[in-house]
Amino acid sequence: MDERFNFRPARAADVAAVVSLLHDDELGRHRERPGDPAYDTAFAEIASDPNQLLVVAELDGEIVGTLQLSFIAGLSHVGTKRAQLEAVRVGSEYRGLGIGGRMCEWAISVARERGAGQVQLTSDSGRTAAHRFYERLGFSATHVGMKLSLD
Amino acid sequence: MDERFNFRPARAADVAAVVSLLHDDELGRHRERPGDPAYDTAFAEIASDPNQLLVVAELDGEIVGTLQLSFIAGLSHVGTKRAQLEAVRVGSEYRGLGIGGRMCEWAISVARERGAGQVQLTSDSGRTAAHRFYERLGFSATHVGMKLSLD
Numbered sequence: 001m002d003e004r005f006n007f008r009p010a011r012a013a014d015v016a017a018v019v020s021l022l023h024d025d026e027l028g029r030h031r032e033r034p035g036d037p038a039y040d041t042a043f044a045e046i047a048s049d050p051n052q053l054l055v056v057a058e059l060d061g062e063i064v065g066t067l068q069l070s071f072i073a074g075l076s077h078v079g080t081k082r083a084q085l086e087a088v089r090v091g092s093e094y095r096g097l098g099i100g101g102r103m104c105e106w107a108i109s110v111a112r113e114r115g116a117g118q119v120q121l122t123s124d125s126g127r128t129a130a131h132r133f134y135e136r137l138g139f140s141a142t143h144v145g146m147k148l149s150l151d
Numbered sequence: 152m153d154e155r156f157n158f159r160p161a162r163a164a165d166v167a168a169v170v171s172l173l174h175d176d177e178l179g180r181h182r183e184r185p186g187d188p189a190y191d192t193a194f195a196e197i198a199s200d201p202n203q204l205l206v207v208a209e210l211d212g213e214i215v216g217t218l219q220l221s222f223i224a225g226l227s228h229v230g231t232k233r234a235q236l237e238a239v240r241v242g243s244e245y246r247g248l249g250i251g252g253r254m255c256e257w258a259i260s261v262a263r264e265r266g267a268g269q270v271q272l273t274s275d276s277g278r279t280a281a282h283r284f285y286e287r288l289g290f291s292a293t294h295v296g297m298k299l300s301l302d
Contacts, residue, residue: 015226022227033229042230051200052224072221073203075166076173076238078184079193084235087227112301119301122273122294131295138299143273145294146285150263150270 005099007106010054010066015043017063018056021089027124028089053110057090057103065090065099069107071114083111085121104137156250158257161205161217166194168214169207172240178275179240204261208241208254216241216250220258222265234262236272255288 010018019039023032046052051072057065067088073081085107090100111119122145123130131141161169170190174183197203197219208216218239224232236258241251262270273296274281282292 018226028227031228036229038230039226042224042226042232045224045232046226049202049224051202054226068225070221070223072235072237073193073196073200074219074237075169075190075193075197075205076179077182078187079189081193081196082237084223086223086225086233108299108301117301119299120273120297122271122296124294125292131297134297139297140299141276141295141297143275143296143298144282144292145273145296146271146282146290146292147294148259148270148288148290150259150268 004060005102006058006061007055007103008058010043010056012040012043012047014056014063015039018054018066021063021066021091022087024092025089027127055103055107057099059094059099064094065103067103067107069110071111071116077117080117081115083107083114083116083119085119088121100133101137104134108137155211156253157209157212158206158254159209161194161207163191163194163198165207165214166190169205169217172214172217172242173238175243176240178278206254206258208250210245210250215245216254218254218258220261222262222267228268231268232266234258234265234267234270236270239272251284252288255285259288 019032019034022028023034046054051070053069055067056063068086070084070086071081072084088100108119123134170183170185173179174185197205202222204220206218207214219237221235221237222232223235239251259270
């Protein structure tokens with residue numbers, strides 16, 4: 001499927017399609033509100049930050065997946081730059097085709113090119129299939145991911 | 152101890168003191184190399200990024216703690232901005248005085264002021280005392296933190 005497949009930075013016109021992917025998810029369907037203008041505001045902020053890369057995966061020109069890659073400079077580990085994966089999603093009708101793996105492998109190669117020494121992510125404790133997926137990509141579940149909502 | 156205590160952004164001249172705090176740690180002593188010029192390069196990158204805030208805590212004018220706060224715009228959770236805590240450390244001779252808690256509470260208030268809807272962090276699975284510390288601050292251990300080294 002190589003020639004049918006493409007990764008590229010998301011554009012403002014892709015926001016609705018990306019939000020649709022975030023909503024098309026067992027957890028996302030309860031916490032996303034497609035059509036809310038807050039998504040466009042957030043997109044503008046992502047697009048203006050050179051350390052944020054919001055990506056869409058296209059199959060035959062249709063958006064079928066998304067992820068965000070954030071670059072975080074830091075002093076620890078002898079000044080290692082981290083690349084962080086967030087919001088990795090593949091449309092429900094396109095799962096099981098290897099799109100998520102291809103998308104993450106591409107993101108890891110971008111992280112390496114941009115000088116990151118580590119890629120990190122957190123995954124909800126209930127997403128056990130996702131944990132196995134990331135372990136197959138080489139990730140180790142060495143940390144606890146903790147969240148505090150400010151709402 | 153209120154008047155004796157101060158939080159402020161780290162300056163280039165503080166890099167050695169911050170690295171010393173990162174090294175003064177059960178895991179850090181094996182992975183940090185105080186004096187390596189890579190720390191100065193990384194500091195310059197942090198200081199030039201308005202979404203990174205490297206903080207030092209001073210007690211009577213001496214640096215006794217550090218943390219880094221990273222702001223990450225994103226589409227998920229209806230465009231919620233995340234604030235991420237990294238590299239939270241208090242010097243070994245100053246632990247148990249409540250400095251870490253005060254420093255994190257301050258960071259959480261900064262996150263809120265800057266419009267973050269969530270604060271997140273990962274902590275090494277072996278740091279069980281740290282997990283209890285963050286739970287007392289209101290964090291929930293809802294996620295698995297996964298890492299992939301690119302070295």
